[in-house]
Amino acid sequence: MELDKIKRILVVGAGTMGHAIAQVYATAGFEVDLVDLNQEVLDNAMNKIKSNLSLLVEYKHVKSGEISNILNRIHPSTDLKVAAQNCDLVLEAVSEDRNVKRDVFSQLNEFCSEDIILASNTSELNIFNVAKVKNPKRLVIHHWFHPPYIIPLVEIVAGRKTSSEVIDISFNLLKSIGKKPLILKKFTNAFVVNKIQQAINSAVFSLLIKGIASPEEIDMAIKNSLGVRLPFAGVVQNLDFVGLDVVYDIIKNMGGLDLVLLREKVKNGQLGAKTSKGFYDYQGRTEEEILTKRDKLYLQMLEFLKQKNAFEPI
Ligand SMILES: NC(=O)c1ccc[n+]([C@@H]2O[C@H](COP(=O)([O-])OP(=O)(O)OC[C@H]3O[C@@H](n4cnc5c(N)ncnc54)[C@H](O)[C@@H]3O)[C@@H](O)[C@H]2O)c1
Structure with missing residues (x-):
């Protein structure tokens, strides 16, 4: 497992987060397989990526001549098996449902080579209890923030069995594509930002329910x-x-x-x-x-x- 061997990234789930994370990696020069359950979701995802990239051109984050190269680096597919066999790192961004995630990880476990990093974009789950994989040293959380092509932070969270090598590679990879990675010292549900966001949400709902302010x-x-x-x-x-x-x-x-x-x-x-x-x-x-x-x-x-x-x- 080496950083400079990572050339092809598989993003599983092409929804709100997945399509945009695929876009970030493709913009940084990686080949990206973007997998979802049906073609309609994937077509939608590619349209959103085109529109995101046009906006980024307007703000000089991307050169207009680069758009077609970026799009050509993204390979939408419904075939998880083929994509998993060819990739060097996986970012799982499927629905926040432990059964859906467990099923995706069990397929990744079957199809991917045993030493590639399997990262989850879960917002709060203890993925280390959810995903059953042969080599848990390579399982890690990369928690991105919406919209990922604008917000710099990515929280990196390790489980008890995640290797320090996987954490280092995760950190260096995310840094190399211009992200601001934070390695948590240990696992806690909802990590740093969502834990704080949750405290804010709890106060907001209490104020609304009690009719204290609109x-x-x-x-x-x-x-x-x-x-x-x-x-x-x-x-x-x-x-x-x-x-x-x-x-x-x-x-x-x-x-x-x-x-x-x-x-x-x-x-x-x-x-x-x-x-x-x-x-x-x-x-x-x-x-x-x-x-x-x-x-x-x-x-x-x-x-x-x-x-x-x-x-x-x-
Ligand atoms: N939305 C956010 O702001 C945000 C921010 C950070 C992290 N997250 C996390 O990212 C993950 C994805 O969230 P989202 O907002 O993109 O959800 P979403 O519902 O927009 O997208 C999830 C996608 O996963 C696909 N999917 C479901 N099962 C699948 C399977 N077996 N194989 C392939 N694709 C499958 C769905 O078709 C859908 O397109 C969740 O874990 C969520 O908690 C979300």
């Missing part, structure tokens, strides 16, 4: 607060800006969360920007230096968002 009001509130800060501060560094002592008090008052980590930081005087150390280490910079830099970025972001009419619904 959908439009919730989005207006979020876009006019987190929306301005998030691109620069993320969700962890923002805590440093609030002050970890203040965050500690807020969470304690609201109840329900584990405070061990925060208590330790506050006890050690790591309060965030105000002590030059919190979750991040600001290397002795003063609070004023840190917050002035932050504020300049927030002001630029606010200006940009206003220009783009971002506070209105899409």
